[in-house]
Amino acid sequence: MKTYYKTEEWSIIEEGFSPEDHKKSESIFSIGNGRIGQRANFEEKYSGESLQGSYVAGVYYPDKTRVGWWKNGYPEYFAKVLNAPNWIGINVKVEGLELDLAKCKISNFKRTLNMKEGYLERIFTAELENGKIIKVLAKRFVSMANPELAAIKYSVTPINFSGKISFEPYIYADIKNEDANYDEKFWLEVMREVESNAGYIIAETKKTAFQVATGMRFNITQDHVSFGFDVVTYEKEKYISNHVTVDCKKDQETVLYKYVACISSEYYDKKELLTKVKLLANNAASAGFELLLNDHIKVWDAKWKESDIIIEGDTAAQQGIRFNIFQLNQTYTGEDERLNIGPKGFTGEKYGGSTYWDTEAYCVPFYLSTADESVSKNLLKYRFKHLEKAIENGAKLGFKNNAALYPMVTMNGEECHNEWEITFEEIHRNGAIAYAIYNYVEYTGDKNYLAEFGLEVLMAISRFWAQRVSYSEAKNQYVMLGVTGPNEYENNVNNNWYTNYIAKWTLSYTIEVLDFVKNHDKQHYNEILSKWNFNADAEVKHWNEVINKIYLPEDQKLQIFLQQEGYLDKEQILVKDLDISERPLNQKWSWDRILRSCFIKQADVLQGLFFFEKDFDTETIARNFDFYEARTVHESSLSPCIHAIIAAKIGRKEKAYEMYLRTARLDLDDYNHEADEGLHITSMAGSWMSVIYGFGGMRIKNGELHFNPYVPAEWQTYAFKIKYRKSLLNIKISRKNIDITNNSDVKTIFYLKDKQYTILPNEVIAVSNDLKLSVSE
């Protein structure tokens, strides 16, 4: 771990070019708008190490799974986020010699990610092998205002000569995924068209037949004035470009503006794509770079108003949390219920860009509190729309009667994981999907969601749990055999406490929701029962039997819940006694040794104690925390945030801060030496939770908003925004006071350390640490 980037509040800055850090920086400086994502690859040719990445939301490839010997039920394919046609490319030649930063002397290199305004800028001075020195400024953004557009400003100034500089803006569709199971290419060309100052390629994915149309227009200015220039068009299979050679004077700036439109058949009829992409690129070029950028900045401004966290007294922490919020906001904007959040967002290929339970467990809370409720609602509806597929998935594994097993990993509702163990066994994901419904309704108060969407999902999941348990004659209880809990350093265990608990909870909650819908929307209730052939009496009776008789392993002596049956048969070693040379275990130990050990990859029992906190007293939570935290290696980025939240709750403030630090700058400081593969987008929501749920002590209890905040010793103050139903609160916590500002026009009730307060529109309330109140406006 090293602090490589400059620590600034609103920017990530790399000063000096470091080829060995370049792939990491390509991830860190990624930009996106929820529909298009782009790693910080260079516009000009770069022959050094690079992970090219242009991504288009919703466009994926089902790559045949790699498996030794096939067995029934194995997922057929692993969905891959596709590296899409390259739209950033501008080859540059200086007096005939190609600009390639791997072959130049570079000085004054500075790469900036401006998080406030959402753009990437790079400046450098390069001396080419022919001795020519140029100064380059490259600035680009993918528009948050119009998610089908991106724009690049590429400026070149000769420093020690006057001469010819040529530009070749291009689109390149003969793209490979680094992550391809059988080393195949995934794109076919549908058509290409090139003309002066413009060009278009429509490419289609193999198997899935998604079409992506990428179009470019460009113009060139010298001394801020557009001018005519000769263009040579060029095309070959999957490639179009324009060649322009410009006479440049010493110290004279030449700027190429490249306007890009990128649309897919997910949003347009395939027949329309060409017309539409031309129109979009044209309009963008007419509007011009600055206007487009301004529109873009306005959207970012609004985003920050709803989601910013301000930390005083710790610039690194400030930068870290803003980076997390920035990345989350540019990964998912919530307008399209067909989209979701891949663990790496638009910053790499790993995990295939598919949807995991990360969404429900980590991301939904973030979007609930920082965006309109429609955003998290769309995340939930994503699963609702996959209900039929989840039922098919259940049926494939032998479950009957419309029981749904949601996939561990999915693009379109089908299971598409690379590993059967996880697919078959890590079924607790089904519980997280149910929990997200509960969480959403509790937070938003949108109880209509239940009859409209929620109940059907809950019923199908409950039907799964009711079949997935089996009755043990030996125990006279219901057991759940052959699962993997959130702790993926176990495999095929019996009676994982978390899974059994969330199964039990889902059954109870579904019964509650059935009652609610029955009483409030009888017509919908009857329709749903009839649609799914639900025998309410018999099924609920069985569910209640399972609820009452499900086995939840615990140890009487230690008074803890057991991660799984037999966990205490493992040799009990504490993480603190592990030699540093053995960490991380997943790189140093063989997989079987990890499986046999007591070490825990990520919160498992503790994940349950976080979700179901209200079912347990603080002592119980503390006992379990102390036991499991000592055995947890946090080799998943999703782990520390849950520990941070619980540690904060039970008063382990130092531990809470330590855990917070583990994720807050995980990628910026590249703790795990893997940021080059992409960023840990979903765990960024966990960092946000560490602050809001952890230090801020935010909870929804019985639909009411609670805070129980403190300031970590390392900070002076911090403040965060919370969208809660119709209100938008700004909560600023200092060691003396808690200042709450109501930035909305609705009266809001909230609780501070269990004491109720009412805040009027635009009111500011200051509460001292002894809970004394002062109000201003």
Place this chain on the structure above:
Amino acid sequence: MKTYYKTEEWSIIEEGFSPEDHKKSESIFSIGNGRIGQRANFEEKYSGESLQGSYVAGVYYPDKTRVGWWKNGYPEYFAKVLNAPNWIGINVKVEGLELDLAKCKISNFKRTLNMKEGYLERIFTAELENGKIIKVLAKRFVSMANPELAAIKYSVTPINFSGKISFEPYIYADIKNEDANYDEKFWLEVMREVESNAGYIIAETKKTAFQVATGMRFNITQDHVSFGFDVVTYEKEKYISNHVTVDCKKDQETVLYKYVACISSEYYDKKELLTKVKLLANNAASAGFELLLNDHIKVWDAKWKESDIIIEGDTAAQQGIRFNIFQLNQTYTGEDERLNIGPKGFTGEKYGGSTYWDTEAYCVPFYLSTADESVSKNLLKYRFKHLEKAIENGAKLGFKNNAALYPMVTMNGEECHNEWEITFEEIHRNGAIAYAIYNYVEYTGDKNYLAEFGLEVLMAISRFWAQRVSYSEAKNQYVMLGVTGPNEYENNVNNNWYTNYIAKWTLSYTIEVLDFVKNHDKQHYNEILSKWNFNADAEVKHWNEVINKIYLPEDQKLQIFLQQEGYLDKEQILVKDLDISERPLNQKWSWDRILRSCFIKQADVLQGLFFFEKDFDTETIARNFDFYEARTVHESSLSPCIHAIIAAKIGRKEKAYEMYLRTARLDLDDYNHEADEGLHITSMAGSWMSVIYGFGGMRIKNGELHFNPYVPAEWQTYAFKIKYRKSLLNIKISRKNIDITNNSDVKTIFYLKDKQYTILPNEVIAVSNDLKLSVSE
């Protein structure tokens, strides 16, 4: 299941050509000699469905493993038996038209595997599309007398015309494996040479750089007389051939004799290969087909004298058991300690031709009783020679102090399985390797083996077990977590009874052998201790602690040993209550459902009760048998034989016969519809055991030979040969008498139903069922 082949005592006969059965027949009619194996592919071109298979012992390819996400310790490659250069090929043209049985009218087709004499013969009459009718006889063998040779007699007789028939004998090395993980070819050409009447190719495997030299010579006779003919030689990359066109008269037989030599760099310096292969092919051609065949038949005659089983009253059973013995004898001849027995022998690519624990558990008993002790000794030395690699394998998984984990699957001592679960978890194989040493020494009395080879292997395996267990504070016992027992329908279970038992047994036996070697060969003992840095006092003390405190799960109420801890938490359903539509489970159920179910793929607890029978009383064995047999689906070919033996022992005669039938004609009757992929060679040893250990009740107890035979109700009599130390006994069992003949020149003591008998050289003893004795000579 259908009886497709004619039921004859000494032959397998297919009458009529059935393209849809052809791939199966290619397996069934395979021939081999322990060094070369060849599926019953046609010599002439065949454009129908076929699995080409020519195999050369010891020549393999390490194919990169297919795995979703790599984890530490996973095997790097899956070793593949290689489909080697084709040496059988003879293209035939009749008046210019290619003979291809997929395109002819065929009559009088008859394919015969003569098991007594070890050759394959095929006759048919074919009417080509040009109306020409020919009669063909093709006969071939791979020599048991000289394992580097094979010969083909290919005879063509025109039936309705006189005209030109051309022959193109060839060698073809541009061969593919059907089983290739990434669809690559594995052979490169080193050189080729072609001349009139002869040709040679040396091909080399990628990565492993094995070289195989294949040479051919041929001659042609008409009316039994050799004659001169014009030859056109032809060659291209990886291909050489001769073209000969012969004028044939109606009803005149033209015979092409193709003599093939096939040798590898496993036996010769690469530089010598060409010279040697030429010499061999030349000598073979000089000797001629009939002479070579006679030498070959003599070897088979000797094999049958030592290994035949004769069943009266049941021709199908007779044919079945002979087929098993025939295949075993042509798969492994025991001269080379670097070779072993792949589950499919030389009959297909499945399981990669690698060595599994099948060898120690199933094949060693067969070869112990039917061949010179050097044969089974070589099988044991194979593992001795892999000891260093097994220690490396252990170290790779984190085991220290020269602890050996023998691979689940291997070619050269390295682990090369396709599935990590099995590799890491199915460690009971280590026990079977120890057990084979015990078994060999008990059977042969060759106690020198212990100091010379056995002890070092035992020590290293015991060191593994002593580390692989861990101490459970919860149980105050040693436990073994995360294993898979022989029942591969479980994964990652804790305290598999069989594994724990065999671990305990290995530790005890190693201590016993340490004592023995210490007392009988002190010098060797000291050398071994010093070589392996063995601290006898401390290590043995720890081993004894493990022996005394290892957890062996059992159920007090049912009084059975538990397959694994928690087995009774599974829903207990009996196989008899499974609907037929759900069988076989491995085709009908998803893998996770199989894992969760109580159903057992193959003998697991019962495997232990078979190995360690003497540790348990008959009632205990019977209780466990009744419990587990009711839950066993026998979806491994290795399962029924163990059940047959135990059933016979505890007097469940009908069950014993039912179980025997499950494997005895498994491939001949193609129970599992998979004989096309190759034969179940190692399970054939199990069939043999069902007869000898099951019905014959043979056991070695304290180094003494026991029988406790009965005749299955379906048979009149049966007789088998047993090599026991220096003697060769023939035991014939009828309902009245047991006749024992001593076909050796040593006096032999044996026990019949626990009563001791002494038999002199060449004596015949008849014992009536009331154990009354009569002796003759």
